[in-house]
Amino acid sequence: MTTSQHGDERAILRTDGLTKRFGGLTAVDDISFRLPAGEIRCLIGPNGAGKSTFLKLVTGTHRPTEGTVHFDGEDITDLKPHVRVRRGMSLKFQRISTYRELTVEQNLRVATQRIHDGQDATRRIDELLDLIGLTAEREAVAGSLAHGDQQWLEIAMAMATEPKLLLLDEPTAGMTIEETRETGELIQDLVREGMSILVVEHDINLVRQVADRVTVLNQGSMLMEGTVAEVTGNEDVKRIYLGKQAEGTA
Amino acid sequence: MTDAGGPGAIARLRDLLEGQNTLGNSTRFWYGFLVVVGFMFVYPFLTNPFVLKVNTDYFVWMILALSLAVVWGYTGIFNFGQTAFFGLGAYTFGIVGITLIEVTGGTNVAILAAVVVTVLASALLGYFMFYGRIRGLYVAILTLAVALTGNLILVRTTNTTIGAAELGGNNGVTGIPSLTLGGGPLSVPLGITAQYYLVALLLVATYLGLRILLNSYYGYVLLAIREDEDRTRMLGYDVRKLKLIAFSLTAGLAGFAGALHAAWGNFIDPTVMGLTAASVPIIWVTVGGRDTLIGPLVAAYALQSISTKLSTVGSGYTNIFLGAVFVLVVLFFPDGLIPAIVARWRERTGDGHDIDRSNTTEAEA
Amino acid sequence: MAVVESILRFLVLLLSFFGTLALAGLGLAVIFGIMGIINFAHGEFIMIGAYSTSIAYGAGIPLAGAIVVGGLTTGAFGLVVERLLIRHMYDRLIDTLVATWGLSLILTQAVQIQFGGTFGSIPVPFGTFQYAGFSASMYKIVLGLTALGLFAGTYAVFTQTTYGLQARAAMQNKEMARSLGVDTGRTYMLTFAFGSVLSGIAGGLFAPLTVLTPTMGSEYIVEAFVTVIVGGTNVLIGTFGAALSLGLIQTPASQLFGTLGGRVALLVTTILIIRVLPEGISGVVTSD
Numbered sequence: 071m072t073t074s075q076h077g078d079e080r081a082i083l084r085t086d087g088l089t090k091r092f093g094g095l096t097a098v099d100d101i102s103f104r105l106p107a108g109e110i111r112c113l114i115g116p117n118g119a120g121k122s123t124f125l126k127l128v129t130g131t132h133r134p135t136e137g138t139v140h141f142d143g144e145d146i147t148d149l150k151p152h153v154r155v156r157r158g159m160s161l162k163f164q165r166i167s168t169y170r171e172l173t174v175e176q177n178l179r180v181a182t183q184r185i186h187d188g189q190d191a192t193r194r195i196d197e198l199l200d201l202i203g204l205t206a207e208r209e210a211v212a213g214s215l216a217h218g219d220q221q222w223l224e225i226a227m228a229m230a231t232e233p234k235l236l237l238l239d240e241p242t243a244g245m246t247i248e249e250t251r252e253t254g255e256l257i258q259d260l261v262r263e264g265m266s267i268l269v270v271e272h273d274i275n276l277v278r279q280v281a282d283r284v285t286v287l288n289q290g291s292m293l294m295e296g297t298v299a300e301v302t303g304n305e306d307v308k309r310i311y312l313g314k315q316a317e318g319t320a
Numbered sequence: 321m322t323d324a325g326g327p328g329a330i331a332r333l334r335d336l337l338e339g340q341n342t343l344g345n346s347t348r349f350w351y352g353f354l355v356v357v358g359f360m361f362v363y364p365f366l367t368n369p370f371v372l373k374v375n376t377d378y379f380v381w382m383i384l385a386l387s388l389a390v391v392w393g394y395t396g397i398f399n400f401g402q403t404a405f406f407g408l409g410a411y412t413f414g415i416v417g418i419t420l421i422e423v424t425g426g427t428n429v430a431i432l433a434a435v436v437v438t439v440l441a442s443a444l445l446g447y448f449m450f451y452g453r454i455r456g457l458y459v460a461i462l463t464l465a466v467a468l469t470g471n472l473i474l475v476r477t478t479n480t481t482i483g484a485a486e487l488g489g490n491n492g493v494t495g496i497p498s499l500t501l502g503g504g505p506l507s508v509p510l511g512i513t514a515q516y517y518l519v520a521l522l523l524v525a526t527y528l529g530l531r532i533l534l535n536s537y538y539g540y541v542l543l544a545i546r547e548d549e550d551r552t553r554m555l556g557y558d559v560r561k562l563k564l565i566a567f568s569l570t571a572g573l574a575g576f577a578g579a580l581h582a583a584w585g586n587f588i589d590p591t592v593m594g595l596t597a598a599s600v601p602i603i604w605v606t607v608g609g610r611d612t613l614i615g616p617l618v619a620a621y622a623l624q625s626i627s628t629k630l631s632t633v634g635s636g637y638t639n640i641f642l643g644a645v646f647v648l649v650v651l652f653f654p655d656g657l658i659p660a661i662v663a664r665w666r667e668r669t670g671d672g673h674d675i676d677r678s679n680t681t682e683a684e685a
Numbered sequence: 686m687a688v689v690e691s692i693l694r695f696l697v698l699l700l701s702f703f704g705t706l707a708l709a710g711l712g713l714a715v716i717f718g719i720m721g722i723i724n725f726a727h728g729e730f731i732m733i734g735a736y737s738t739s740i741a742y743g744a745g746i747p748l749a750g751a752i753v754v755g756g757l758t759t760g761a762f763g764l765v766v767e768r769l770l771i772r773h774m775y776d777r778l779i780d781t782l783v784a785t786w787g788l789s790l791i792l793t794q795a796v797q798i799q800f801g802g803t804f805g806s807i808p809v810p811f812g813t814f815q816y817a818g819f820s821a822s823m824y825k826i827v828l829g830l831t832a833l834g835l836f837a838g839t840y841a842v843f844t845q846t847t848y849g850l851q852a853r854a855a856m857q858n859k860e861m862a863r864s865l866g867v868d869t870g871r872t873y874m875l876t877f878a879f880g881s882v883l884s885g886i887a888g889g890l891f892a893p894l895t896v897l898t899p900t901m902g903s904e905y906i907v908e909a910f911v912t913v914i915v916g917g918t919n920v921l922i923g924t925f926g927a928a929l930s931l932g933l934i935q936t937p938a939s940q941l942f943g944t945l946g947g948r949v950a951l952l953v954t955t956i957l958i959i960r961v962l963p964e965g966i967s968g969v970v971t972s973d
Contacts, residue, residue: 445956455964472948595903646783651770654780
């Protein structure tokens with residue numbers, strides 16, 4: 071109902087009746103979701119709400135028990151993860167998963183070389199390094215970087231594949247308030263360049279800063295969708311957050 | 321842009337050969353390299369045929385070491401049964417060589433057959449492993465189980481003939497033809513010195529070829545797969561397929577080395593697939609350093625020389641020596657002896673722009 | 686009667702293959718399941734068990750007692766190896782593999798130097814089992830039953846002792862176990878020793894059936910490996926299921942194609958199974 075006003079726009083990502091059951095547990099329950107192109111959407115919900123599983127169904131790491139996933143107008147339900155990436159979807163993992171033993175440049179080269187080769191790749195790497203402010207650390211081993219810098223490097227790697235849709239799983243985990251704000255600005259810049267972004271996020275400040283709209287999951291189902299103000303004013307949302315995380319952060 | 325001049329060509333060649341994925345990118349390294357290759361070239365004039373013959377085999381082992389360095393060290397696939405493919409290549413060469421030498425007059429077909437058979441066999445095994453998504457340690461014990469079962473099968477081949485070749489069980493296959501050059505009726509069997517030059521040339525070519533590969537697109541992909549498969553998949557790479565390709569092509573290289581070994585000794589027996597044989601290449605790569613090429617090369621040459629010396633002394637202590645080297649290096653130099661030495665040397669001289677991936681923690685300890 | 690005979694023949698053979706696979710694999714599986722480590726010197730641990738059993742038997746101790754001596758000797762040896770070698774590499778799985786492989790070379794050669802090519806054999810006890818035209822070595826039946834007994838014993842250790850509870854906790858979640866006050870270092874040490882005892886007992890049980898040589902470990906290592914691959918990380922259910930299902934393959938294969946055929950069938954089955962069950966039988970048990 072809440073999405074009807076976007077009905078005419080092109081959806082970059084759409085799921086219909088998406089369901090994932092593990093044995094007796096239904097982790098994702100009949101989620102029909104739509105992300106219009108050019109939007110920043112935040113996906114929130116208490117722990118165990120099914121956010122990570124939902125993301126894994128979108129990236130293809132998990133196969134759905136029922137339902138379909140459409141990306142850029144095409145049914146990708148049966149495509150393997152790496153093929154989805156090639157179609158223009160990119161994921162920044164929740165845990166830091168840069169190549170810890172490789173240098174910053176090696177990390178970025180792995181990410182860029184599939185699209186650019188030779189001098190082009192080097193130029194693109196320079197751009198990315200400049201963007202995330204790690205030019206001086208080019209030859210440093212990724213594992214030796216500060217936590218926030220590793221998060222930045224990851225985001226840069228996800229961007230390097232030049233996605234239409236960027237999936238960010240808790241991109242600011244472990245960042246300082248200042249770094250979180252900068253990340254928010256980066257996310258906004260990316261959308262201006264034409265990307266669509268889906269962010270799984272706990273930090274309500276970041277949600278306020280970047281989200282066009284917010285989708286709330288609870289116990290595997292979609293609870294509601296709306297603007298930040300609508301969501302934070304909603305009684306059900308307050309109840310699940312306050313009920314489940316009495317000493318909660320948000 | 322028509323630089324016919326030498327410097328331009330050399331610069332372009334170095335561009336291909338060098339990069340942060342391999343050790344040895346300085347001009348000094350290449351001078352050293354040329355000196356070593358030059359010495360390999362003049363060596364036949366300085367020594368006797370016996371020593372030359374022994375060294376030819378060391379070069380063959382060094383090719384095997386390179387194949388394991390790429391698949392284990394660079395790609396992170398714990399192929400602990402690389403000798404199964406070395407042995408398969410050797411037996412295939414023996415069988416095809418003995419059968420066809422009278423017909424074709426040469427060994428070209430046999431060499432080709434050895435490589436094709438090992439690539440196919442390893443691809444079949446690799447398909448089940450990588451598309452079954454089994455985890456690291458399982459790959460190690462499964463590949464070793466394959467080698468040991470191969471040994472078991474070969475031991476029971478007394479009175480078995482394939483083509484014109486008698487497999488001979490524990491006694492092995494005898495009368496395997498030496499390498500020939502040229503084709504058809506023009507094939508010429510190679511003498512000791514010619515064989516030495518050919519194998520030396522193949523070794524240098526393999527080393528340079530692998531350096532180009534490792535500093536190219538595929539080199540970065542292999543490293544990425546070693547570090548984190550999930551991450552690499554989410555950057556758009558078909559990890560299972562790439563692992564399968566890396567596994568089978570390096571197995572093919574091992575099979576090629578096996579063929580050279582069979583041709584060198586005119587003989588092959590089941591011990592190549594035994595437990596001790598399987599551990600030997602692992603020692604070279606462990607001691608030499610898993611993420612270098614030059615390390616396993618040096619280690620293979622050095623450890624084979626020492627083993628030969630120890631066994632000619634007549635003691636049964638070779639395996640104790642190898643085992644002790646194994647254990648001590650893993651305990652005290654987990655990144656390998658050669659990288660540790662290089663790091664120490666750089667610390668002293670404050671030299672070099674190579675990437676020190678070990679991050680110096682172990683080297684300093 | 687011929688039908689009964691061939692059924693008996695099948696069952697006895699199955700029991701003996703099951704026993705061999707389970708005994709060869711159990712010690713390796715305990716260490717792998719709890720610690721995540723593969724002991725590449727596992728075959729040599731079996732060899733040490735067989736040799737020390739033979740020595741004890743030669744000194745006049747009855748076979749059952751000699752096998753216990755074999756198990757304890759191997760356990761003590763395992764303890765030393767764990768202290769000197771393994772504990773330095775808990776977080777480096779591949780290094781433990783490589784280091785234990787080095788150990789395997791040393792052990793084989795050291796035994797060769799010390800005791801020569803072959804060693805005092807033990808006569809097969811219990812005579813034969815007779816039914817109509819069918820006869821089989823009673824000891825092979827006992828071997829299978831003893832394997833079942835060892836499973837029961839291992840189950841008891843993991844469920845009834847403090848060590849067992851702590852080991853299971855450490856296996857499921859190392860950090861959590863630590864925060865609950867489990868000394869995981871000590872648990873791992875005991876696990877390695879316990880696995881070694883099981884390998885030593887296996888060696889003692891195998892001793893009457895084989896020629897004792899320094900390289901006898903490699904006779905059992907493939908069986909141990911495939912059992913662990915097919916079984917996965919669940920020590921008891923996985924190993925039991927793997928030994929049983931692989932035994933069910935090996936039995937007809939060896940009846941049709943001989944001993945070698947049976948062993949090749951083991952490997953081929955394992956390779957086929959991993960395509961479907963990457964985590965082995967444990968994956969099936971734990972997935973829901």
